[in-house]
Amino acid sequence: MIPIACPSIGEEEKQEILKVLDSGMLAQGEWVRDFEEEFAREMGASYGIATSSGTTALHLALLAAGVGPEDQVITTPFTFIASSNAILFCRGVPLFADIHPRTYTIDPERLREALERNPRVRALILVHLYGLPAFIEEILEIVQEYKLLLIEDCAQAHGALYRGQPVGSFGHLSTFSFYPTKNMTTGEGGMVLTSNEEFMERARSLVNHGERERYYHQELGFNYRMNNMEAALGRVQLKRLDSFNRKRRENAQYLTRHLSSLPGLVTPYTPKDSEHVFHQYTIRVREREEVIFQLKREEIGFGIYYPRPVYRQPFYQSPHLDPGHFPVTEEICREVLSLPVHPSLTQRDLDRIISALTRALEKSY
Numbered sequence: 001m002i003p004i005a006c007p008s009i010g011e012e013e014k015q016e017i018l019k020v021l022d023s024g025m026l027a028q029g030e031w032v033r034d035f036e037e038e039f040a041r042e043m044g045a046s047y048g049i050a051t052s053s054g055t056t057a058l059h060l061a062l063l064a065a066g067v068g069p070e071d072q073v074i075t076t077p078f079t080f081i082a083s084s085n086a087i088l089f090c091r092g093v094p095l096f097a098d099i100h101p102r103t104y105t106i107d108p109e110r111l112r113e114a115l116e117r118n119p120r121v122r123a124l125i126l127v128h129l130y131g132l133p134a135f136i137e138e139i140l141e142i143v144q145e146y147k148l149l150l151i152e153d154c155a156q157a158h159g160a161l162y163r164g165q166p167v168g169s170f171g172h173l174s175t176f177s178f179y180p181t182k183n184m185t186t187g188e189g190g191m192v193l194t195s196n197e198e199f200m201e202r203a204r205s206l207v208n209h210g211e212r213e214r215y216y217h218q219e220l221g222f223n224y225r226m227n228n229m230e231a232a233l234g235r236v237q238l239k240r241l242d243s244f245n246r247k248r249r250e251n252a253q254y255l256t257r258h259l260s261s262l263p264g265l266v267t268p269y270t271p272k273d274s275e276h277v278f279h280q281y282t283i284r285v286r287e288r289e290e291v292i293f294q295l296k297r298e299e300i301g302f303g304i305y306y307p308r309p310v311y312r313q314p315f316y317q318s319p320h321l322d323p324g325h326f327p328v329t330e331e332i333c334r335e336v337l338s339l340p341v342h343p344s345l346t347q348r349d350l351d352r353i354i355s356a357l358t359r360a361l362e363k364s365y
């Protein structure tokens with residue numbers, strides 16, 4: 001079986017976690033502080049606040065930015081549900097704008113239309129889906145024009161670049177996830193980045209029960225802390241991130257070279273100013289069922305990210321939410337299929353993936 005995702009954990013990771021265990025300092029401490037500093041520096045932000053997951057990082061980022069009850073926050077309907085749920089955690093109102101049919105990220109034109117219809121929108125959660133920076137230049141223009149708070153959801157895009165600058169350094173705040181399937185992992189874990197001192201202080205307090213000094217609680221906060229074992233793992237993974245991403249890109253280039261001429265298949269698109277880090281290698285295929293049948297037969301892992309727009313999730317069917325209808329998202333949900341692209345794939349794995357797709361599509365056309 002070729003898995004769709006596979007974390008790469010080496011000897012150094014194991015040794016560093018053992019050091020934490022031997023120290024007896026298992027909870028948040030020195031390792032977490034070092035990881036926060038190193039990760040923020042690498043991603044071009046002044047401050048990092050490590051969290052227990054990408055989801056809690058999103059919640060913290062919105063709270064730090066002051067998003068509260070009834071505040072409208074706009075995002076993409078084509079994402080993992082956490083991006084939008086974080087708005088509900090703050091009792092805010094999620095709104096959506098449709099995606100672009102080639103990048104699958106929010107379409108600046110549709111975003112502008114949505115903002116014209118909803119002048120009260122306060123913030124945008126910009127998702128760099130599958131590892132691709134999401135139309136940064138156009139989005140920054142819109143953010144300025146409509147005076148929005150920009151929160152980048154970089155859970156799938158660690159190390160992705162736009163004009164040489166890392167994602168996560170463009171917004172007022174940004175968030176990352178270190179779940180095992182992501183480009184680097186801490187097991188579970190996340191990070192909030194910001195270069196705004198006020199946002200940093202707020203997030204640092206909220207991650208730890210609203211504590212500003214020991215046992216002095218300024219406001220209602222949470223236990224969203226990362227621990228030292230996770231941070232020790234993250235520090236080693238961060239050093240390996242560039243080589244992981246390089247391998248993902250090479251795998252993606254190889255797949256594209258051999259798949260792009262197949263009938264009825266669209267390979268991923270990378271605009272020229274962007275450096276994609278291929279959290280997912282996602283194709284579009286009309287005959288998705290045929291292809292899935294073949295992949296299963298040949299024991300090749302795959303994923304559908306995502307089969308259903310966020311606004312079609314059962315608990316979004318509420319009279320309080322009136323998200324609208326987004327035809328590009330609907331169409332893309334029916335056609336996307338993600339193939340293995342992770343750094344542990346061998347040449348033989350890549351060739352097996354290519355021949356399975358070739359067999360499936362040549363049969364159906």
Ligand SMILES: *Cc1c(COP(=O)(O)O)cnc(C)c1O
Nearest residue numbers: 053054055080082083155177179
């Ligand atoms: C994975 C992911 C998250 C959530 O991260 P967790 O660490 O699983 O909580 C949020 N947004 C996007 C786009 C993701 O892919």
